[in-house]
Amino acid sequence: MRVLITGGAGFIGQRTGDLLLKQGHQVTILDNLSPPAHDGPPALPAGMELVEGDIRKREDWVKALKENEVVLHLADHHDYLPSFSKLFHVNTVGTAILFELLLEGKTSVRRVVLGSSMAVYGEGKYRCGKDGDVYPQPRRVDALERGIWDPPCPICGGAITPMVTDESVARPTSAYGLSKLAQEELVRLLGERHGFEWVILRYGAVQGRAQPFQNAYYGALRIFALRLAHDQPPVLLEDGNQLRDFIDVDDVARANVTALAGLPPGAYNVASGRAHTLMDLARILLRVADRDLTPETPGRYRVGDARHAVPDVSRMKAAGWEAQAGLEAMTREYWQWLRSQPNLDTYFEGADHLMERTGTVRVSR
Numbered sequence: 001m002r003v004l005i006t007g008g009a010g011f012i013g014q015r016t017g018d019l020l021l022k023q024g025h026q027v028t029i030l031d032n033l034s035p036p037a038h039d040g041p042p043a044l045p046a047g048m049e050l051v052e053g054d055i056r057k058r059e060d061w062v063k064a065l066k067e068n069e070v071v072l073h074l075a076d077h078h079d080y081l082p083s084f085s086k087l088f089h090v091n092t093v094g095t096a097i098l099f100e101l102l103l104e105g106k107t108s109v110r111r112v113v114l115g116s117s118m119a120v121y122g123e124g125k126y127r128c129g130k131d132g133d134v135y136p137q138p139r140r141v142d143a144l145e146r147g148i149w150d151p152p153c154p155i156c157g158g159a160i161t162p163m164v165t166d167e168s169v170a171r172p173t174s175a176y177g178l179s180k181l182a183q184e185e186l187v188r189l190l191g192e193r194h195g196f197e198w199v200i201l202r203y204g205a206v207q208g209r210a211q212p213f214q215n216a217y218y219g220a221l222r223i224f225a226l227r228l229a230h231d232q233p234p235v236l237l238e239d240g241n242q243l244r245d246f247i248d249v250d251d252v253a254r255a256n257v258t259a260l261a262g263l264p265p266g267a268y269n270v271a272s273g274r275a276h277t278l279m280d281l282a283r284i285l286l287r288v289a290d291r292d293l294t295p296e297t298p299g300r301y302r303v304g305d306a307r308h309a310v311p312d313v314s315r316m317k318a319a320g321w322e323a324q325a326g327l328e329a330m331t332r333e334y335w336q337w338l339r340s341q342p343n344l345d346t347y348f349e350g351a352d353h354l355m356e357r358t359g360t361v362r363v364s365r
């Protein structure tokens with residue numbers, strides 16, 4: 001295959017490009033090498049052709065599309081900070097330009113695979129003893145301020161239990177999630193209507209070595225590990241009992257290649273299928289790093305976060321893909337990589353202070 005990866009110089013893009021090259025495919029990447037993903041020119045795997053350009057610029061897409069047959073569209077803006085207009089400008093305008101060019105018929109592209117996120121589910125699916133399956137509203141800031149972490153039933157207001165969330169209902173609770181859903185809907189509508197093959201992959205929390213720790217978007221493991229490297233205990237948001245699905249970047253790369261090679265159109269959750277609390281993650285890291293510290297839960301919270309994110313991975317399993325790496329192996333790999341990195345002081349707490357200053361991370365009363 002001749003593959004164009006947008007955002008191919010990033011964390012997931014590089015690992016996917018690597019895998020494609022090993023399998024004998026041709027890889028071009030379109031990337032503007034922008035911060036915070038990059039704080040200097042990346043060392044790209046040999047064999048990847050880099051087109052340095054911006055997905056918001058039509059002429060840069062034209063330079064990169066050339067003879068490519070499939071596009072893995074990963075370039076986007078992702079952030080918890082209130083950069084709302086940039087989220088929509090990069091994520092939707094970039095995708096719309098791609099389809100304008102496809103419709104002009106001057107490219108060889110037949111398939112588009114979009115890298116999306118669990119963030120499109122917002123709070124996801126729950127079960128209420130009285131009202132059955134429900135999809136809670138975004139959690140209210142006044143409840144979070146009082147340290148009430150669990151969302152109530154949107155119908156009766158009672159207690160509800162988190163369930164695995166399949167691909168059928170998407171209700172984002174953050175501007176990032178909403179921008180990814182808008183991007184998805186463009187791919188779905190324009191792909192379907194104009195006869196292009198399309199696939200949407202919704203990734204869980206992707207982990208692994210070489211995850212740039214200057215990028216504040218990458219949450220728990222980056223923050224905990226940076227603190228441990230400075231002999232500080234992990235500080236968990238909320239009460240640490242939030243459920244997340246952590247997936248290894250190499251498993252994500254295999255899922256991307258599976259989708260590029262030919263999954264039927266649709267949205268697919270790409271995750272490990274195993275839920276862990278943030279407290280589990282902190283304890284695993286403490287064990288792996290051999291540190292005798294106690295995780296702290298001072299009641300901080302991040303506006304827009306979902307309480308739990310537990311994806312149902314049965315669609316991808318039915319398509320023949322399954323995650324292989326476990327959380328302990330992922331955590332060990334990340335810790336070993338981070339310990340080998342220079343200048344960790346540069347990144348320690350910088351991103352978290354910025355989130356506090358902008359009111360993105362707050363403390364309950």
Ligand SMILES: NC(=O)c1ccc[n+]([C@@H]2O[C@H](COP(=O)([O-])OP(=O)(O)OC[C@H]3O[C@@H](n4cnc5c(N)ncnc54)[C@H](O)[C@@H]3O)[C@@H](O)[C@H]2O)c1
Nearest residue numbers: 007009010011012031032033034037054055074075117206
């Ligand atoms: N890493 C995760 O945990 C995770 C989880 C869910 C979804 N995703 C999605 O996966 C995709 C890839 O994420 P990642 O973790 O590799 O991110 P990353 O930040 O490491 O890589 C993104 C790349 O896109 C490039 N880019 C940003 N804006 C651009 C623009 N306007 N034009 C051209 N290039 C641009 C950046 O320079 C970077 O190389 C994103 O769409 C993201 O939303 C990631």
